[in-house]
Amino acid sequence: MKKLTIIASAVLLSLGINSSAIAKDGTYVASEVGRNGSIKVQVVIKDSKIASVKVLDWSETHPVADQTKTELIPEIVKYQTTNVNNISGATLSSFAIKGAVNKCLKEAGLDVKNFSKATPKPAMHNETITENVDVVIVGGGGAGLSAAVTAGKAGKKVVLVEKNGFIGGNTSVSGGCFNVANVHQENITMTEGQKKIVEGILAEKVLNPLHEELLNKVKKQWEEYKASGSDKLFDSPELHALQTWKSGDKKANLELVYTLTQNVRPMMEELASMGVNWNGKANQFVGALWPRTQRATNFKSGVGYVDTFLEYIKAKKLPVQIITATAANDLIIKDGRVAGVLAKNKNGTRYVLNAKDGVLLATGGFSANVKMR
Template sequence: MVVMGNLSMGENFKEGTYLGSANGYKGEIKVEVKLSKDKIEDIKVISNTDTPIISDAPVNIIPKKVLQTQGLGVDVVAGATGTSRGVIAAINNAIKFSGYKTDLRRVKETKEKFTDKVVEHKDDVVVIGAGGAGLIAAIEAKLNGANVTVIEKMAFPGGNTLISGAEYAAPENWVQKKEGLKDSKDQFFNDTMKGGDNESNPNLVRVLADNALDGAVWLKDYVNVVFEDRQMFFGGHSVKRSLVPNGASGVEVIGKLMAKAKELGIPVYLEMNAVELITEGNRVVGVKALTPTETHNFMGKNGVIIASGGFGSNIEMRKKHDPRMDEKILSTNTTGITGDGIVMGEKVGAATTDMEFIQTYPVCDPENGALLYTGDVRLAGSAILVNKEGKRFVEELDRRDVISFAITKQTGGVGYLFWDQAQLDKTEVAVHHKGEYEALLRRGILVKADTIDEAAKHFGIDAKELKTTVEKYNEYAKNGKDLEFNKRGGLVAFTEGPYYILKNTPAIHHTMGGLVIDSKGRVLDKNGNPIEGLFAAGEVTGDIHGKNRLGSNAITDITVFGKISGENAAKNLQKVN
């Protein structure tokens, strides 16, 4: 029998099975806890609405630790703090319902001691990082005949790809053709070069542009990633070309990549922290990695692929290259994105480039820095950004860095994204990102109101000026031209309420700098020569996006160069020319 409610107090548990619930990162978490007289016998998480894959880690790990220690003073899972705390709180609430009065959160878990044990692994290729770039590289290496192992320092795979919208920029794609949109590889090349202020290596951008569509088709047809029958128009692009994965979430991409890796027999070691590249002479032959109790040497006779991401969560590294990006600036990145691969590469002589170019994303949570996918209504072309004074101040589809900088100059360093019910329905962001949407309403960062006056009052915005701004915008939509900011894309007039306003601020999103690579994915030294046995792909590399990455180019980047590095690492003993 499942028991709910407050029972009589006592020093021992009251035997039975109890339900408890608490808020996680995005939604409610429910658990079922079975108690005997003197022991927590079993814990089951029966409901969890937080982000899949990330939340899977604490859902699996936290109950095991609680059962092991018989207490709730367990550490949260790094990168999944919100879900971890939600699971712990739900367990605590279930035990409280039993009538138990002692605070079990005071009981701390005991740590296993580190030993001198060294575990040896032998493969053809070792991949550092189980994010999108790493998994793609591993799959491609396997398809080219190599035995591959992937190591990941976090308790879950996915990296920044997992928490992204995972939109994919591809010229001449199948949705464009269906919609009758003209595009070309050259146009994509030019947009990317221009978007990075021509600071990119044109040879790498050419590779990106020429292979973008093939990469998207590979994800769709081989990896089985489901793309929706629509596109998005990201700032800086000259045409709508960004494919949208199912649910507009990186969960679709990482979930399918992990399934394909499993199908191919590629082991993925989690909580395996790479700390050093192993070399013999001038050749990289493996990786030294640590767990809480052991050292592991992963040897790769063909080579090592670094796909560990950028350094958006490493405050000291950020400040070293751009002092403005200090602890006051929040980050959209997972906590594991700390530049480890860049540091390891530098220690074996790798060159770096563009390290000073750090991008912020304009529409982020003002409290925790998380990228707000509810704000993707902006990309549909009709939402407007206003300030506390109720006025627009930037083109809403300009480059991310331009919009971010404009927001920082407004009152309080925040912006307010305004839209109506028709646009919410059209974009379906409340459906695709239901958990986030509901959490934002609950926290008051997003307001829904029947009138503009009521919505503006929630944030103290000048309602009279906001209504004037809306009237102006509607006139622009009627005439087909934005006379203030020349907004690209279609202009759609606002209609009836309810109306929505989302408070937002910029947060660090992407680091454009990293290891220097060539068109084969080989890491180069300071003299421009390949370091034998060392490859890289994804945000750990530099020279592809220049000063500023265009939205949806990251997934194109990790796919194109993930495939290239994987193929060439697999063939490395035959020499890459």
């Protein structure tokens, strides 16, 4: 049998018949491991070509990996090759899809080498677009989207630029935990260890006037708590601020930290008005300093906040324009003030974004970049 197979192959080669000529048209399914688990892909082969590619099942992170469906897969079909560029931020998902497609090609009797040619370089544009708006926001993570909603609700015309091809930034890959004091903590009993933590914070050396002010407020709150005889968890925005500041080796701006802890409860209420359903029970998740972590019931990760903002912008028809795959390169300075942003899209299009009221930089998610840090 082996000898006959070799002879048959030789005859095919002598006749100039490619092995793909005997490929089997049909529908093939294969899986490869991606970022969060197995990705199942369906490939339809027709006339020895890739007719379509479809993801049947996956658990990859939305919206980070979504571009593998909207950009990577269409390129595989268009150019008849799995040698397409990976999607930035979704490298493992990209590799998995391409690997599963290759498995399907092999199963169909096709030579994978014939589907590995490089794709042509994308056409570059040489145009400049000027936008005159009230506010320009750089960065489309949770902070940038929150600012865009706030400005949009105030009637401001907003342009938000994001260097990635998707909106969400670091928030979209976070766990979605939300820390706020004095909310949904009624059923938590104070432990002896937690009491010692509070006493330790109150015994710390004063480092600045605001530190002293917060310590005095917490001391008063603590004495009132002990006098009440309560065994429920003790908490306050001031304790939250002191713990947060301490966890960062006291290098942060304490005034800004306190602003955060004072305003996080109103933000929680505003998010509820926008569609976030809180589960009504505080907990202490990994990395949290105190049992003040809130979770939503209608989503399981930070991407829920991203979707909430995007859906709100759309539903309320806020004057917010979002431009993705566009990196801000420089600030426009006029008369000693920041008056706009110069940006460039990955396709070469340049943007001059003039901001009447100001520019907000919300590009804080660089903790993984040691050089920038």
